Amino acid sequence: MVPEECRFTKEHEWVYAEDDVAVIGISDYATGELGDIVYVELPEVDTEVQQMDPIGTIEAVKTVAELFSPVSGTIIEINEEIIEDPETVNKSPFEDGWFIKVKMDDPGELEVLFSYEEYQEFLGEQAGE
Amino acid sequence: MALKTPLYDSHVELGGRIVDFAGYLMPVSFEGIVAEHERVRGKVGLFDVSHMGEIELTGSDAMKFADYAVSNNVGRLKDGQICYTVCCNEKGHVLDDLLVYRFSGERILFVVNAVNTAKIHEHLLKIREGDAEIANISEETGQIAVQGPASRDLLLRSPMFAPVKDRLKDLPYYSFLAFEHEGEEIILSRTGYTGELGYEIYLPVAMTLRVWRDLLEEGRSLGAAPIGLGARDTLRFEPCYCLYGHEIDEETSPLEAGLAWVVKLKKGDFMGRDALLAEKEAGPARRLTGLELTERGIPRQGCTVFHNDEAVGCVTSGTFSPTLGRSLAMALVKSSVPAAAEGITIGIRGKSVPAATAAMPFYKGSVND
Numbered sequence: 001m002v003p004e005e006c007r008f009t010k011e012h013e014w015v016y017a018e019d020d021v022a023v024i025g026i027s028d029y030a031t032g033e034l035g036d037i038v039y040v041e042l043p044e045v046d047t048e049v050q051q052m053d054p055i056g057t058i059e060a061v062k063t064v065a066e067l068f069s070p071v072s073g074t075i076i077e078i079n080e081e082i083i084e085d086p087e088t089v090n091k092s093p094f095e096d097g098w099f100i101k102v103k104m105d106d107p108g109e110l111e112v113l114f115s116y117e118e119y120q121e122f123l124g125e126q127a128g129e
Numbered sequence: 130m131a132l133k134t135p136l137y138d139s140h141v142e143l144g145g146r147i148v149d150f151a152g153y154l155m156p157v158s159f160e161g162i163v164a165e166h167e168r169v170r171g172k173v174g175l176f177d178v179s180h181m182g183e184i185e186l187t188g189s190d191a192m193k194f195a196d197y198a199v200s201n202n203v204g205r206l207k208d209g210q211i212c213y214t215v216c217c218n219e220k221g222h223v224l225d226d227l228l229v230y231r232f233s234g235e236r237i238l239f240v241v242n243a244v245n246t247a248k249i250h251e252h253l254l255k256i257r258e259g260d261a262e263i264a265n266i267s268e269e270t271g272q273i274a275v276q277g278p279a280s281r282d283l284l285l286r287s288p289m290f291a292p293v294k295d296r297l298k299d300l301p302y303y304s305f306l307a308f309e310h311e312g313e314e315i316i317l318s319r320t321g322y323t324g325e326l327g328y329e330i331y332l333p334v335a336m337t338l339r340v341w342r343d344l345l346e347e348g349r350s351l352g353a354a355p356i357g358l359g360a361r362d363t364l365r366f367e368p369c370y371c372l373y374g375h376e377i378d379e380e381t382s383p384l385e386a387g388l389a390w391v392v393k394l395k396k397g398d399f400m401g402r403d404a405l406l407a408e409k410e411a412g413p414a415r416r417l418t419g420l421e422l423t424e425r426g427i428p429r430q431g432c433t434v435f436h437n438d439e440a441v442g443c444v445t446s447g448t449f450s451p452t453l454g455r456s457l458a459m460a461l462v463k464s465s466v467p468a469a470a471e472g473i474t475i476g477i478r479g480k481s482v483p484a485a486t487a488a489m490p491f492y493k494g495s496v497n498d
Contacts, residue, residue, distance in 0.1 A: 032146075035158060035161060035162050035359065036161050036162050036163040036164075036451075038427065038449040039425060039426065039427055039449065039456075041425070041426075057478070059426075059427040059449070061162045061163060061359065061363060061448055061449060061451070062157070062162060062359050062362070062448075064427065064429065064478075090161075
């Protein structure tokens, strides 16, 4: 997934949409903030989710973060590889370290998320605080 | 306004992720907590511990007063020896854990946690007895910890320590030596907070950055690199060393926290002794217990511990142990829970995760090598 083509949330998830399927992960900024990820908990396939529902847990050595679904829809696939090897998320946040795929109810929801440029600005503002 | 140690600029240069810790801007990690953790277990790492507090007691009653202020038997120390101890209040609760260095009967050094330096300094002034000057020398004192199986080799190749090479080679655990370098006193102490062979160096603030850079350079081929507070915590967690604010605090007695071995009730009077004696006779209400999750999850400080669905205590520290690959915790639980209890669960964000008791320490390193 090319980061520039993703949409982003304030919680640092990224979404890459192909037709009505959204691939969801967390940004390299998020993995940097979390540090070494040691355990990932994901929802089950077929779970229905609403936009910004908490759907999973990311445990790093020093901290824990929740995973939010950036879009509403039905979970159609989870990445088993990151359950077995959570460090994949650190190594490859935009490729092998994706979390879930969601069949979107309304791709229009993507519009409320940050574009890549907006997300970069958002990170800049956070750093300035 | 957060304080900076003399090594702050170096941490930023080396890419350290900076956080506010006990009022100091400190690096939490450099290359990543797990990589740093493994470096110290396998090779050698350098820690900036300049934020730690140093309080010097001098005068003809320095030793006697030190012995009154803390629970361990400081009176038994010989010159050049160190002991680990706690400093309690009258209730027998822990104000801080600390190291006590005996230079002589007239000169004693307390090394305390950064977060407690001011508190302990004031406490000592308040309870002072006899001829004992009490000086907080933290701001003039830098501290570097060199920890890991290759730590001795690193120091032996450092020109700074060449004049004390032979003494350094044979320096026993919990002993120190003091020597002069460029007209200043340097203290080299065979102590640490990682479970590995290691040393702590106390030196003047003005010299700290240069020595830090020299040691990194001299140790490069041994694998030396800077280590942040994140790995400092996982490294102390595996050998089950207490951390103030976690296993011990002003609500906890050392008898509960597995520190009965530093409470010498027979040594004579000391601050907190009456309360600790009474507690020992009645039996401590809680006991520090090692736990391991038997299903996936990470226990964290504050998670509730259940025994047969009854809340019996709290996790004080917990993490995924990088060395052991297990989710482990230390917890203060009611003493009525049997030592090898079954039916333990830990509440982690609304879920109940099964756990088993685990022998402490979780890990034994090269500390005595």
